[in-house]
Amino acid sequence: MVTPPQDWTERSRELAAVLSRVALGDRAAFATLYQRTSSHLLGVVLRIQKDRAQAEDVLQEVYVNVWRAAQGFDATLSQPLTWLTSIARNRAIDSLRRRQSEPQTVSTSAGLGDDDEHDMLQDFASPDAGPLDLLGQAADARALQACMKALSGEQQQSLALAFYQGLSHAEVADHLKQPLGTVKSWVRRALISLKGCLERAHGSAA
C-alpha cells in the first residue's frame, strides 16, 4: 500500500531530501520546505478550520512541530507531503476542539450549500491537479478516485464531510439529518469498501 521511495516522483524525492536536511537542523532547508509546502497546507487547514487567523495559528504550530519532529520522519512509512499533510490535519482537528456552533458553510452535491464554496465531491474528480505530483501519488489518487465513485452517495457524502470539513460523526449526522448510528455505519462501511477496493486496484497494478 505504501509507495516505496524508489517509486516516488522527482518532486517527492526532492522534498524528502529537503526534509532530511531539516532533520539535521538546516534552517535554509527549513525555509525551502516552508516555501514549497505552506500554501498547500494552509489550503488543507482552512477547509477544516475556517477562521483565517486561527488557521494561520495552526499553520505556525504545524511548522514548529515539523522542525522539532523532522528527525522522526520515516520514508519507509510515508511520503513527505503525506506526512506533512497529516500533521496539518491533526493540528487543524485539534483546533476545533472548542468549536461551539456547527460550521456555517458546508456544501455537498445534494445542493445544501448556498455560497461560493465549490462542490466538495468535485474534489474527487480532479486527479490532474498540481499537488498530486508533489504528493507523488498520482496513481494512488486515481485509484482512490475510482474507488470513491464505487461508494454509495451517502457514503461518499459522509466521507467528504468528515475528511474535508473535519466534521465529527455527530456533525455529519446533524448535517445530513440522519440518525447518528446510520451515519456511523455509512462511514464504517465506506472505509471498509475503500480499503478492499484499493487493495484490489494495487493487486492488479502489481
Place this chain on the structure above:
Amino acid sequence: MDYSRPALVDRLAAEHVLGTLRGPARRRFESLLPAHPALRAAVAAWQARLIPLSAAVTPVPPSATVWSRVEQRLFASAAAPLRWWLRLGLWQGVSAFATVAALAFGLVLSQPRPVEPPIVIVIAPNPEAAGVLQAGFAAGLTRDGRALVLQPIHEVAPGAGRAFELWAVPPQGAPRSLGLVSGQQPTTVQRALLLKDTAAFAVSLEPSGGSPTGAPTGPILSVGKLQI
C-alpha cells in the same frame, strides 16, 4: 479497549486519519502511537490511502507574518550560544588553573611529542527517534581523516529489511553517505577526506542496501557533532 485486535486497530487508525475519532479517544490513541509500531503502521497505511484526497484542495498562500512567527518561536533565542561561550570561558579558567597546578608539581612533559591521539566522537541517540530505535555509537577517527572506526555503544539490530547508514554532514549542502554500518560490531570506514567539510556524523535507518535516494530517507537515529 483492546488494541491487540487487528480489526479494531485498523478501524481506529482509519477513523483517526479520516478525523472522526475525536475527544479523549483520539488523544488516547495518539498517546499510544510512539510505543506501538503496529498502530503507527496502520495509521501510515490509512494516510497513504486517504491523504491523496487532499491533493485537490486549492492552495492558499499564508500571510508573511506566519513565517516570521515560526522563525521567532524557533530561533529567537539566538543569543543562547552566548551563555555557552560564557560557560566555556569558565571552564578555560578552571583548566588554566589545572595547568598551573600541573606545572607546580613538576609534571611538565619534556619527552618528544607523542603520536597524536585519535579524535573520538560520541554519536548519541537522537531523542526524537527514541520511539523508533535507540542506537548510539562511538566513532574514533585518525587525525589525518583517512580512517574511522564506528563502534555501537550497545548491540542493536536494525530490524528485518533495514540497515544502518552512516553520513558525514557538512555545514552546508547535502550529507555524504559513508556506507552501511553494523549495530553489532565495529565497522571500519576508509575514505580520503573524512574530516574535510564535515560538521557532524549521523546514523539513519534505511532499507537494507542503503538509502535509495542518496540522501537519508529514514529517521536519524543518532547524531554527533565534530569538535576539534
